[in-house]
Amino acid sequence: MNQNLVDKLLLDLKNSEPNIRERATRQLWSIWFWQKGKIPLEQIEESERLLAEGNVAAATSILDDLVDALPDFAEAWNRRAVLKFMTQNYDRAIVDCERVLELNPVHFGALHGLGLCHAALGNYSAAIRAFRNALEIQPHAIENQRLILECTARLS
Template structure:
């Protein structure tokens, strides 16, 4: 499976049903992450994961949220330069908004600017260390840079936070198999 296809699958999976919600660092996130880890299977985890995305996407500034929506629509329409422009405005408006950095990283990734994507993902993770979406994308960036060991560390970190990401589990397993020198 190509890395871009895998990235789009991860992004779309993580974005589905994720309307604007609350912001990193809020108290409800702790209980949501506990519920996510305690979910018995991937299906049971889906609504909890969706609520986490709701919280991450929430922001009190309606103008910023309009820019986020514009950027996400552009990203989903494969208009990566327009998405990047929108997310540039988001992070300029609030540099403490982790999801703005995460989304901007996605646009950089799709444009092939892996260094910028990595920098934005690091900013997102400084603001929200439990951001499994940012960790997953960081792993994809490392794969593009032919750094499979670093990619595996990022994927494992994402899975430690959210063990209910089947595509990510498969990707991590593929790296492990390749590292062991086994054919798929």
């Protein structure tokens, strides 16, 4: 991974110009998805296709195999966290999000997902922390701002 490019894109996420932020967001996702090359990316795409068709078991199997084969591939862990979230397996999704963040501490998607999982479990303080951490990386992400307010209201 080209760390200089990633650092530049992370700075662009803080830019006041929406087009610059959107481009940086797209490029970071691309870097993360392509981190291990074409074949692992195709496996992720296949798992997403299977999930969209409702074949959760097959999608899970692909992602389980991928994280076993490439344990340092953050996006494989992130995709599996998304799948676990979608199947309401929040505790296990949290474990996968935390693994993503060990591998890629600036993964704003995993931070957002971590917040969503904690919120779904009623752990609003933890959700707020995750959304705030995501905002440190992507300060213009209105959805995270909204979710912080929502979780804060639920604490009252």
